[in-house]
Amino acid sequence: MLDVPMSTDAERRRALSRPAVFREPGALLYAGNCSDLFDASLAGKVTLNAWTRRSYPGRDLGEALPQVLSVGGWDAVAPQDWGLKLHCNEGVKIAYLKRGSLTLTLDGQKHELQAGDMFVVRPWQLHAFGDPHVVASHIIWVLFDVGVRRPHEQWYWPDWLAWSDRDRQRLTLLLSRNEQPSYRAGRDVARSFSEIDEIVSTGDIEGEETRLRLTISMMLLSFMNQLKTQGTGLDAALTSSLRTVRIFIARLEHALDEDWTLENMAAECSLSRTQFSQHCLAITNMTPVRYLQSIRLEAAKRKLASRSGTVTEIAHECGFSSSQYFATCYKRRFGIAPMETAHQPYTAVA
Amino acid sequence: MLDVPMSTDAERRRALSRPAVFREPGALLYAGNCSDLFDASLAGKVTLNAWTRRSYPGRDLGEALPQVLSVGGWDAVAPQDWGLKLHCNEGVKIAYLKRGSLTLTLDGQKHELQAGDMFVVRPWQLHAFGDPHVVASHIIWVLFDVGVRRPHEQWYWPDWLAWSDRDRQRLTLLLSRNEQPSYRAGRDVARSFSEIDEIVSTGDIEGEETRLRLTISMMLLSFMNQLKTQGTGLDAALTSSLRTVRIFIARLEHALDEDWTLENMAAECSLSRTQFSQHCLAITNMTPVRYLQSIRLEAAKRKLASRSGTVTEIAHECGFSSSQYFATCYKRRFGIAPMETAHQPYTAVA
DNA sequence: GATACGGTGGTAAATTTTGAACATGCTCGA
DNA sequence: TCGAGCATGTTCAAAATTTACCACCGTATC
Numbered sequence: 001m002l003d004v005p006m007s008t009d010a011e012r013r014r015a016l017s018r019p020a021v022f023r024e025p026g027a028l029l030y031a032g033n034c035s036d037l038f039d040a041s042l043a044g045k046v047t048l049n050a051w052t053r054r055s056y057p058g059r060d061l062g063e064a065l066p067q068v069l070s071v072g073g074w075d076a077v078a079p080q081d082w083g084l085k086l087h088c089n090e091g092v093k094i095a096y097l098k099r100g101s102l103t104l105t106l107d108g109q110k111h112e113l114q115a116g117d118m119f120v121v122r123p124w125q126l127h128a129f130g131d132p133h134v135v136a137s138h139i140i141w142v143l144f145d146v147g148v149r150r151p152h153e154q155w156y157w158p159d160w161l162a163w164s165d166r167d168r169q170r171l172t173l174l175l176s177r178n179e180q181p182s183y184r185a186g187r188d189v190a191r192s193f194s195e196i197d198e199i200v201s202t203g204d205i206e207g208e209e210t211r212l213r214l215t216i217s218m219m220l221l222s223f224m225n226q227l228k229t230q231g232t233g234l235d236a237a238l239t240s241s242l243r244t245v246r247i248f249i250a251r252l253e254h255a256l257d258e259d260w261t262l263e264n265m266a267a268e269c270s271l272s273r274t275q276f277s278q279h280c281l282a283i284t285n286m287t288p289v290r291y292l293q294s295i296r297l298e299a300a301k302r303k304l305a306s307r308s309g310t311v312t313e314i315a316h317e318c319g320f321s322s323s324q325y326f327a328t329c330y331k332r333r334f335g336i337a338p339m340e341t342a343h344q345p346y347t348a349v350a
Numbered sequence: 351m352l353d354v355p356m357s358t359d360a361e362r363r364r365a366l367s368r369p370a371v372f373r374e375p376g377a378l379l380y381a382g383n384c385s386d387l388f389d390a391s392l393a394g395k396v397t398l399n400a401w402t403r404r405s406y407p408g409r410d411l412g413e414a415l416p417q418v419l420s421v422g423g424w425d426a427v428a429p430q431d432w433g434l435k436l437h438c439n440e441g442v443k444i445a446y447l448k449r450g451s452l453t454l455t456l457d458g459q460k461h462e463l464q465a466g467d468m469f470v471v472r473p474w475q476l477h478a479f480g481d482p483h484v485v486a487s488h489i490i491w492v493l494f495d496v497g498v499r500r501p502h503e504q505w506y507w508p509d510w511l512a513w514s515d516r517d518r519q520r521l522t523l524l525l526s527r528n529e530q531p532s533y534r535a536g537r538d539v540a541r542s543f544s545e546i547d548e549i550v551s552t553g554d555i556e557g558e559e560t561r562l563r564l565t566i567s568m569m570l571l572s573f574m575n576q577l578k579t580q581g582t583g584l585d586a587a588l589t590s591s592l593r594t595v596r597i598f599i600a601r602l603e604h605a606l607d608e609d610w611t612l613e614n615m616a617a618e619c620s621l622s623r624t625q626f627s628q629h630c631l632a633i634t635n636m637t638p639v640r641y642l643q644s645i646r647l648e649a650a651k652r653k654l655a656s657r658s659g660t661v662t663e664i665a666h667e668c669g670f671s672s673s674q675y676f677a678t679c680y681k682r683r684f685g686i687a688p689m690e691t692a693h694q695p696y697t698a699v700a
Numbered sequence: 701g702a703t704a705c706g707g708t709g710g711t712a713a714a715t716t717t718t719g720a721a722c723a724t725g726c727t728c729g730a
Numbered sequence: 731t732c733g734a735g736c737a738t739g740t741t742c743a744a745a746a747t748t749t750a751c752c753a754c755c756g757t758a759t760c
């Protein structure tokens with residue numbers, strides 16, 4: 001059990017002013033290893049929206065939000081060809097999976113997170129994202145430098161949280177000994193994270209610093225209250241309509257040749273277009289028609305590689321009414337024409 | 351136009367440490383005159399939920415929330431027999447009318463506020479509530495001591511807002527020269543005020559200080575953004591269903607003898623029970639059946655005083671199926687039995 | 701293949717309903 | 731007048747729909 005002594009301002013300043021350590025890529029506790037994510041964002045495979053300092057990828061925070069190392073998130077609208085291998089951060093990471101799904105490895109244990117889950121990674125705790133690659137997902141995080149340069153040191157929260165001392169200590173206690181790998185985010189936490197994401201992706205650092213401060217502060221408070229009152233994670237039970245959509249989506253790949261429209265699919269689940277779209281987004285991080293096309297193209301690629309048949313035939317089987325349009329989409333997705341795939345062995349998602 | 355110079359900490363401390371002035375009841379700028387409200391709350395006519403310091407009525411804030419003179423609100427579930435006469439506060443009041451309606455007199459001008467309106471009263475600005483008495487209403491406010499001991503002095507906001515200097519100055523500018531008497535509150539402002547009310551009415555000062563700080567801070571930020579972007583008040587246009595309920599309620603007093611139930615009335619407006627209840631609350635600050643009974647009793651009182659007829663007859667005309675039950679309710683509402691009123695001239699609401 | 705255009709898809713916000721938990725109030729009998 | 735008891739009313743959050751607007755896809759045409 002970690003205790004949280006009171007400390008002087010001087011001690012606090014000293015802790016925070018020390019340089020970050022363990023920064024050599026070879027070291028066991030190598031701090032930060034986001035290069036795969038960064039490269040992918042440069043290549044346009046994933047959208048990275050983050051405000052950061054030190055070596056973390058994103059727009060520089062400058063003087064704003066002291067002690068925040070990184071705030072923002074990634075939005076991957078398609079399966080990716082990278083993952084974040086085992087690594088650790090010098091700060092405490094508080095994160096929320098807004099959409100899609102994600103495999104989190106923590107303390108050597110794999111956990112399948114779903115949209116609406118949130119989790120904490122403590123300073124110097126080894127973790128990885130992806131199995132091994134990341135699938136379509138939208139995740140938002142805040143990474144705080146709490147002055148911990150070696151594991152098990154004391155935590156210091158930023159001044160601008162404007163919290164009472166008592167609440168600061170409670171927060172440290174709850175976070176430093178959180179046992180569960182993940183929690184279901186409540187309404188307030190979810191809203192705060194979404195607002196953080198919105199601020200970071202649309203606002204400018206100077207004009208929105210106050211709002212971002214308050215939103216982060218509020219998120220932490222809701223987060224803490226949830227840990228305190230809930231302790232144990234809520235049932236990951238799904239609402240019935242979400243379950244319906246989940247089942248529908250699982251079956252969809254066996255009925256690719258039907259003449260689906262958004263209207264169609266929603267009606268099949270007896271839901272409104274909006275509701276159906278939302279659930280589909282939550283599950284796949286793709287909008288319905290986009291997801292449909294994505295699995296149609298995957299199926300087409302598989303068929304092209306595994307058996308003979310004209311491109312037009314296969315296009316029709318997979319629900320494309322025009323072989324020309326099929327070729328256009330195919331090329332945009334995989335970079336090569338359908339004809340070329342027909343003569344090569346099948347390889348998993350590029 | 352007021353300008354907002356930068357100031358030193360020393361100046362700021364000096365401004366805030368001066369004692370409040372103009373406190374003699376005779377003075378033109380007599381600061382604070384809430385005794386009518388306080389008396390009414392002691393008499394149980396109105397629910398007063400407020401955390402305060404100095405002489406303002408409510409639970410003592412102690413060390414918490416420096417520079418807040420009063421935070422909270424009143425909830426009057428029936429028409430009142432008091433109002434707040436012309437007076438002024440030494441702080442800046444930011445307020446929101448959650449339910450019901452309210453007559454605000456500001457700079458000698460009367461304004462009819464409706465549920466969802468918000469307004470600002472600057473330090474030393476003369477204002478009054480009620481015309482002359484307050485009707486059923488639920489109002490929430492925050493009263494800040496911004497260090498203004500005489501009109502036109504500089505404003506200082508509390509440290510715990512944790513705002514950037516730039517935003518503090520913008521806030522002062524916008525509030526100190528707000529011209530409109532009232533604004534329509536946006537979603538965020540409304541939510542923040544409701545949360546403030548909830549914290550003050552259910553939480554304890556020690557345990558909820560952090561949340562209250564953040565919520566007030568957030569409310570101010572949303573408020574400021576609305577003043578900045580909106581400037582001019584949004585149309586007080588009502589949603590069609592709210593208008594429907596308004597009309598229904600206006601007609602209700604001419605059909606008191608019908609056999610109304612919640613179900614009935616909602617169906618008459620073709621709305622769900624919930625929706626109907628919400629709108630009724632917003633308009634009257636009373637729930638449907640409670641409001642119905644309130645106007646039934648008013649009508650009965652009027653009839654009893656103005657003409658002859660048995661109590662039972664009048665009770666039936668006003669929708670009471672049992673004269674015994676009528677008598678019970680009548681006595682609870684007015685303190686006297688129906689028979690007694692029958693022999694006295696009619697007087698307006700007690 | 702390129703291009704224009706009409707319809708379909710995407711999204712956010714406001715509105716509304718549902719449903720369950722809880723409180724209260726009306727009726728009836730003593 | 732006074733209590734039970736059971737129906738009705740109240741409240742809240744979560745789910746779902748509606749509405750309106752914008753963007754972009756996919757078809758037809760060249």
